[in-house]
Amino acid sequence: MRTEYMNRLVEQIRRSDFDAVLLCPSEELLFFAGFSPMMCERFQGLFVKEDGTMFYFCNLLYADELRLELPEDVPVYPWFDGDYMTDVMRDVLEKEGLLGKVIGVNSSAQAFNVLEIMDKVDVTFRNAKPLLEETRVVKSHEELENLRHSAWIADQVFEKALHFIKPGMTEGEIGDFLMREMIALGGETPENIVAVGSNASYPHYSGNSRVVGEQDLVLMDFGCTYNGMYSDISRTVFVGDVTDEQRRIYEIVDEANAAAEAAAVEGAWIPDIDQAARDVLAKYGYAETLVNRVGHGIGYMVHEAPDIKKSDERRLERGMAFTIEPGIYIGGKVGMRIEDVVVINENGEREVLNKAPRELIVIR
Amino acid sequence: MRTEYMNRLVEQIRRSDFDAVLLCPSEELLFFAGFSPMMCERFQGLFVKEDGTMFYFCNLLYADELRLELPEDVPVYPWFDGDYMTDVMRDVLEKEGLLGKVIGVNSSAQAFNVLEIMDKVDVTFRNAKPLLEETRVVKSHEELENLRHSAWIADQVFEKALHFIKPGMTEGEIGDFLMREMIALGGETPENIVAVGSNASYPHYSGNSRVVGEQDLVLMDFGCTYNGMYSDISRTVFVGDVTDEQRRIYEIVDEANAAAEAAAVEGAWIPDIDQAARDVLAKYGYAETLVNRVGHGIGYMVHEAPDIKKSDERRLERGMAFTIEPGIYIGGKVGMRIEDVVVINENGEREVLNKAPRELIVIR
Numbered sequence: 001m002r003t004e005y006m007n008r009l010v011e012q013i014r015r016s017d018f019d020a021v022l023l024c025p026s027e028e029l030l031f032f033a034g035f036s037p038m039m040c041e042r043f044q045g046l047f048v049k050e051d052g053t054m055f056y057f058c059n060l061l062y063a064d065e066l067r068l069e070l071p072e073d074v075p076v077y078p079w080f081d082g083d084y085m086t087d088v089m090r091d092v093l094e095k096e097g098l099l100g101k102v103i104g105v106n107s108s109a110q111a112f113n114v115l116e117i118m119d120k121v122d123v124t125f126r127n128a129k130p131l132l133e134e135t136r137v138v139k140s141h142e143e144l145e146n147l148r149h150s151a152w153i154a155d156q157v158f159e160k161a162l163h164f165i166k167p168g169m170t171e172g173e174i175g176d177f178l179m180r181e182m183i184a185l186g187g188e189t190p191e192n193i194v195a196v197g198s199n200a201s202y203p204h205y206s207g208n209s210r211v212v213g214e215q216d217l218v219l220m221d222f223g224c225t226y227n228g229m230y231s232d233i234s235r236t237v238f239v240g241d242v243t244d245e246q247r248r249i250y251e252i253v254d255e256a257n258a259a260a261e262a263a264a265v266e267g268a269w270i271p272d273i274d275q276a277a278r279d280v281l282a283k284y285g286y287a288e289t290l291v292n293r294v295g296h297g298i299g300y301m302v303h304e305a306p307d308i309k310k311s312d313e314r315r316l317e318r319g320m321a322f323t324i325e326p327g328i329y330i331g332g333k334v335g336m337r338i339e340d341v342v343v344i345n346e347n348g349e350r351e352v353l354n355k356a357p358r359e360l361i362v363i364r
Numbered sequence: 365m366r367t368e369y370m371n372r373l374v375e376q377i378r379r380s381d382f383d384a385v386l387l388c389p390s391e392e393l394l395f396f397a398g399f400s401p402m403m404c405e406r407f408q409g410l411f412v413k414e415d416g417t418m419f420y421f422c423n424l425l426y427a428d429e430l431r432l433e434l435p436e437d438v439p440v441y442p443w444f445d446g447d448y449m450t451d452v453m454r455d456v457l458e459k460e461g462l463l464g465k466v467i468g469v470n471s472s473a474q475a476f477n478v479l480e481i482m483d484k485v486d487v488t489f490r491n492a493k494p495l496l497e498e499t500r501v502v503k504s505h506e507e508l509e510n511l512r513h514s515a516w517i518a519d520q521v522f523e524k525a526l527h528f529i530k531p532g533m534t535e536g537e538i539g540d541f542l543m544r545e546m547i548a549l550g551g552e553t554p555e556n557i558v559a560v561g562s563n564a565s566y567p568h569y570s571g572n573s574r575v576v577g578e579q580d581l582v583l584m585d586f587g588c589t590y591n592g593m594y595s596d597i598s599r600t601v602f603v604g605d606v607t608d609e610q611r612r613i614y615e616i617v618d619e620a621n622a623a624a625e626a627a628a629v630e631g632a633w634i635p636d637i638d639q640a641a642r643d644v645l646a647k648y649g650y651a652e653t654l655v656n657r658v659g660h661g662i663g664y665m666v667h668e669a670p671d672i673k674k675s676d677e678r679r680l681e682r683g684m685a686f687t688i689e690p691g692i693y694i695g696g697k698v699g700m701r702i703e704d705v706v707v708i709n710e711n712g713e714r715e716v717l718n719k720a721p722r723e724l725i726v727i728r
Binding site for chain 2: 110311
């Protein structure tokens, strides 16, 4: 158990309408408890009550392994495959004084399990993802250091990719290269999106088979964790040559990125940062082409609070970490984005963690 | 859209208490719709109504990509990051006549999103995982053929592993070998558990760092998909030598496996198959050491209906596919299991798809 973080959570629960919070296996459980077992379709999780006591509910097949991870005073209540899980859950919630109560769930709780319990047992589950994010929205010096190193890994891998990418390669081959190089530099849980040509017009493109042409665009969006803290970088590069139209769009995206980064200072009203990028796009007639938020918080999860968007109405504080990633997306035609991780650092300064070049690059 | 499967689903919805079913990105969506996009924390999914009409609700950033996948007559309703998702959901459910109605959710629906909608919008979500599994519990000839080929891949990789495993290797190295070899034989979405020595006492062990000793036990549990159909095999092998105690336990597990496979005939009452394995274990004083179900259904998901357990009270039908995998687990001490995929085939015969040797193997 990571006591400091767990104390923060208990304090948040006391201030909330929840009587307890459920942490199913996830980066969130890892953050608070220091471990996270495999999760299958069998319902399991750590229940944290507002009095600070805890218990773990799981299938019998996980019980021995969890007993090793948990402090002795945290009970493990197992249910067996041959039982009806909801019957056992009812008995446990009764014993723990949670019948008729409200329990907040984390981001990995499976709806079918939670709804099944609500159907059969007198208990109410509600969304506790925002509450959990509040416990880690302000990063410590150590966490900022890990974010810096994680961004450094991403920067190094981008530079290596510039020497690797050649016409004839598939998106998948470039993605595999990024994954290998992140791991080689000590990164964990690497992820990537590589989109060639018009595929880059889909921000969360998930294919991998298009081949880089003799004259083409490659959008790379990737990152990994270092000591649990994520990096997340996007760069759009050109292979062979770049057209005037591509150069023009790239420069608009770059200007939008710079405007949002400039607006991201301690105390800034978050919707204003989002608007700063949109104003640049609108100036050039691309108002409708940024189909998503300008950025997202980042830390123990690749997406966490704060979001850089109109509806996240709060001010930037020292220790907050987030991406700035405006793009232009015209479905099936054009897509480009430039993404950096930015923090409000220990001195209250805006610090752009990614140092990888942002100027237009043509690989020849 | 895969019309035949979708028709089955609509028929199941009509027979149920649900007014619609929600399919979030998953193998289930892939099964019915032939595609499944990337899923992040932004709520999205295909809603299938009992009149057979459908609509897709997603974040704007996915809209263009989904428009390409969906038939023209299926509306895509996007919400934008700057909006409140639940406001847009309310409008869409009203337009589609689903306010105040009951919607079943698939296995990948995220609880925090579904609960947030139930909090803000007049709609009830419930567990539809069992209903979805009923639509595919009986496999077609083509699906059985794909299951056979998938099991063949797993068998081949097991044979190769016997020549690969050596003292000094880590669990992770053996796992990586299994993954590579499955892919090399045309398998997709490979998965593995490799547990050395006492780690095998945790059925869903998730570590990877223990080193194989000069005289040790290695439990391998792995599988992949072929044309979407999963394999899942477990074998426990010995390196260097085997003790009399290990041999005795191995033979009990093997006898339990054989008893359950013998009981798994067309028309068999599923709880009896589970009991057949447990009776063997009890005979030797190991009644309490099988901490999970004897098996699980397998097909488009690695775990699907029917479960081979006391509480899955139904009879085996022609076309059903499931694993038989009794084990003996004594937490922190001993763990062994033998797992095959078994089907009730086109002729109503029990057919064990895995042909990999089951006799006790010592790698020297």
